[in-house]
Structures are given as structure tokens and as C-alpha cells.
Amino acid sequence: MRPLDWPLRELVALYRRTGADVPYGDPLPSHGTEMEGWFWRLTDRATGRAVVALCSCNRHDAGDWSTAAIVLEPGAVVRQAAIGAAVADPREFSVRAQEQGNYLDANRGGVALTIDDVTVDLRVDNTRPWPKAFGGGGVFSSIPFLNQYWHAYCLGGRASATVTGPGVDWRFDDARLYCERNWGAGFPQRWWWGEAHDFGDDDVCVAFSGGLLELGPVKQEVTGVVVRIGFRVLRITPPALTSYHFDRNTWHWHITARTVRFAIELDGHGVGEPPVLPVPIPHERRNVDTDYEFLDGTLRCTVREWGRVIYDGTSSLAGLEIGDRPA
DSSP states (O other): OOTTHHHHHHHHHHHHTTTOOOTTOOOSSOOOOSEEEEEEEEEETTTTEEEEEEEEEEOOTTOOBEEEEEEEETTTEEEEEEESSOEEOSSSSEEEEEETTEEEEEETTEEEEEETTEEEEEEEEEOOOOOSSSOTTGGGGGSTTOSEEEEEEEEEEEEEEEEEETTEEEEEEEEEEEEEEEEESSSOSEEEEEEEOOBTTBOEEEEEEEEEEEETTEEEEEEEEEEEETTEEEEEOTTSEEEEEEETTTTEEEEEEEOSSEEEEEEEEOOSOOOEEEEEEGGGTEEEEEEEEEEEEEEEEEEEETTEEEEEEEEEEEEEEEEEOOO
């Protein structure tokens, strides 16, 4: 180790504990904030199957704990738990928890998660490295002490997995994978999110995320959009122009994001009633059921460059989410 390596690493670690990341930093290991979250979404367009596995490491005076969930579609199968004895490494991506038969072990290679009678064993085969200096939240990724940070670090990788449970014995080989991180002081007061990577044979992945961002007394709704078209990754976040609309009666999401050069329009729909996912209240060591997420929604993505359409496609296996946190 060179003489300057140790103090530099310690300075970066101290900065990360504020929630922020340095340019070209690694957002996957724990920052040490009140809530650290990881999320995997795996789909197989041929069978219409979708799997969501998620986990967190939540701080608590009596010991850190994890919010964990498995969601399967078709079938709207949901398993969730608050798992004790959670440990997340601040140097390397590793999070583990185990309690009363529920088990979590996640790292860069994948995730093994058992909740009650359902088990997901997912192995990451290939990912596309994030190409930009700042994470999915753009410049907000480097601002300390925000209430929430978001990063879509795997925009359409490949994975293999087995999923077992009552009436479920699924195998995925070379399936499409999306992964993301979120962390901060817990979930925001309200938020919206969506992701899709099954646009026929097109090598495209899109994700959006938004919510009520807070910094001390300042509160502002913000929305960010990330689109990968082949090897090209576009990210539009504030201060660029973005807008968001949601209609609960029709389960309709509409997102627009614009710069001088690019314009992205996303139009999403869900049918029926979505599965309900857990939201952690870290300091109370409990989850609340206030997160509504379709695994098989429809999302149309239109991208324009200098006014000319460079991509227009629709996915019928999209994730679409809306949620709020009790006051």
C-alpha cells in the first residue's frame, strides 16, 4: 500500500457515510446509512415469468435487521420478512442475515434468499459496467445527507437462477437481469419507480425513479430516468426538466425527461391489483405494506435525439411501482 492510499481510503469512507459517493466510486458496499437496500429483477420473456428479490440492512439500537422479500409472477406470490442479525460490509458488497429459518446471503455474484417456504438462488452471469462518473441519481449522488439515494447499477445483465416453493419449480438460464441500489434515511414520504428490459429482441433497458427528496427543511419532488440502448447510456435527472404523473384509478404512469439534445417519454400501465411489498421503518424494526408493484405491467419507451426518434418500443413485462411511507 502506498503512503497516501490509507488516508485517501479513510477520507472516501468518511464521505460515503454521509450517503454521498465520489465520482466513479463504488456504490454497492454499504454506506452505513440508516437503510441500505439492494434489488434484483429477473425475467424470462418466453414464459412470462418475473422474479423480484430484495433486501436491506437497517440500523437499530438493538441490532441491525433486514427487510427481505421475494415476489413471483405469474401467481402474485409474495414472501416477506424482517430478518435479524443483519450485517453489511462497508468495504465490499456483502450483506447477510439469518433468523428463524429465513436466510439471506448477497454479494456481487448473486443472492441466496429463503423466506418461509420460498427460495431464490440467483447467480449473476454477466453485467454491463456503469459507464458514468455519477450514479443513477446524477449530480445528487454526490450531495451529502440527502434522505434517499438511487443507483441503477446493472441495466440489463444476464443471470441464472432457481426458484422453488409450493407449486413453483422454476429454472432460469441466461435470463435478463436488472439490479439497483437505494440507501439513506429510509424510504421517502412518497415515491414512484419503474423498470423494463424486455423490448422484444432490442437490447434496451429503461428505469425511472422519483420521490420526495429532502435535505434539512428543503423538500422537492424529483424524478430521474436512465435508458440504455445498446452500449449507449442516457441519464436525465434534475436540474434537467422532468415531469411525473400517476393516476391511481387506471394504474397509469407517465414520465417525461428532457435536455436540449434528448427527450425521453415513458408511458406505463398496470392491470388488476399489484402485489404489495414491504417498506422498512428502520428505527421501529418493522415493515409496513405500502409499496405496490406490478411485475408484468406494460411500458412504452420513446427516445428522441434532436427531435428525431432514435428508439420507440414497448415491454409487456415491466415493473411499475408506487408507494408511500406513513407519516
